[in-house]
Amino acid sequence: MSQKVLSYDLGGTKIAAGVIQKNGRIIDEIRIPSEFHRGKSAVLKTIVEIGNQFLSRHPDIKAVGIASAGPLDPIHGTLLSPTNFSTTKDEWKKVPIARILKTAFKRPTALENDAAAAVLAECWKGAGQKFKNVMVLTLGTGLGTGVICNGNLVRAGRQLHPEAGHIILNYQDRTARCGCGNFGCAEAYLSGKFFSRRTGLKLSRPGISGPEIAELARRKNPIALEAFDEYSTIMSVVLQNYIRLYAPEIVLLTGSFAAASDLFLPQTRTKLRVLLKQQKNGLQSLPKLGLSTLDNRAGLLGGAYVALSLLETIQK
Numbered sequence: 001m002s003q004k005v006l007s008y009d010l011g012g013t014k015i016a017a018g019v020i021q022k023n024g025r026i027i028d029e030i031r032i033p034s035e036f037h038r039g040k041s042a043v044l045k046t047i048v049e050i051g052n053q054f055l056s057r058h059p060d061i062k063a064v065g066i067a068s069a070g071p072l073d074p075i076h077g078t079l080l081s082p083t084n085f086s087t088t089k090d091e092w093k094k095v096p097i098a099r100i101l102k103t104a105f106k107r108p109t110a111l112e113n114d115a116a117a118a119v120l121a122e123c124w125k126g127a128g129q130k131f132k133n134v135m136v137l138t139l140g141t142g143l144g145t146g147v148i149c150n151g152n153l154v155r156a157g158r159q160l161h162p163e164a165g166h167i168i169l170n171y172q173d174r175t176a177r178c179g180c181g182n183f184g185c186a187e188a189y190l191s192g193k194f195f196s197r198r199t200g201l202k203l204s205r206p207g208i209s210g211p212e213i214a215e216l217a218r219r220k221n222p223i224a225l226e227a228f229d230e231y232s233t234i235m236s237v238v239l240q241n242y243i244r245l246y247a248p249e250i251v252l253l254t255g256s257f258a259a260a261s262d263l264f265l266p267q268t269r270t271k272l273r274v275l276l277k278q279q280k281n282g283l284q285s286l287p288k289l290g291l292s293t294l295d296n297r298a299g300l301l302g303g304a305y306v307a308l309s310l311l312e313t314i315q316k
């Protein structure tokens with residue numbers, strides 16, 4: 001009998017959940033807007049309700065995995081006021097989400113950062129399968145980074161997830177206010193949300209979406225093209241920094257904004273080559289750059305992967 005787990009992917013814009021078999025097959029799935037403006041209690045209630053619906057259809061679910069935007073503490077299963085969850089009225093603070101769902105569903109439950117989940121999923125079922133050094137960038141509401149080095153998931157100190165999206169590139173840039181409170185973080189330029197916000201100001205079209213800006217660029221709008229040119233420059237600099245730290249063999253992009261990669265990935269590759277070429281033996285560290293092959297389900301599959309790993313640990 002195939003083991004089944006329930007997985008969540010909690011992001012700033014959407015919540016995905018699904019039932020996944022041990023072989024990685026998704027057999028039931030839902031995707032809804034996160035609607036954090038409804039407040040923490042209402043969103044948590046929705047998360048539990050979704051789970052109960054899946055459990056009524058699949059009572060043989062054995063464990064639960066949650067991939068979530070951070071910051072969070074994966075070991076204790078606690079959300080630490082995720083940057084893109086809070087609203088001005090409602091601060092999330094510490095939420096022991098793994099314990100809440102474990103109590104609600106009476107199943108073992110694990111929490112993992114969504115970008116860490118994504119890189120685990122890429123190495124399990126996606127484009128990272130043949131590599132031992134893989135980095136995933138999730139380009140959505142935020143900029144998430146997940147890294148596997150020498151075959152192991154990279155943690156920061158205190159068993160936390162490395163928040164590499166918040167390395168500051170330009171602390172004086174008042175046009176790039178990040179969700180974390182600082183100015184000039186990589187996320188404040190490279191996440192789909194912040195790219196759209198900054199470009200919307202330049203276009204005098206506040207509220208314009210990433211796909212709409214991409215459409216303008218494809219129709220050769222000069223402001224949109226310039227915005228993507230700046231995006232590829234910043235992306236190449238950020239990748240150079242990540243390459244210095246982690247030496248990935250392959251970097252994979254996922255998240256909703258990765259759909260616009262035709263407008264920045266080739267240019268990023270060229271600019272990254274230039275940056276690395278200037279360094280002694282720098283080109284040797286040039287990784288492959290590509291897209292996730294998991295169809296925006298890397299987080300969901302990664303949640304399943306951590307749930308299955310938890311089951312394995314329990315059954316040992």
Ligand SMILES: [Zn+2]
Pocket residue numbers: 165166178179180181182185187188
């Ligand atoms: Zn930040």
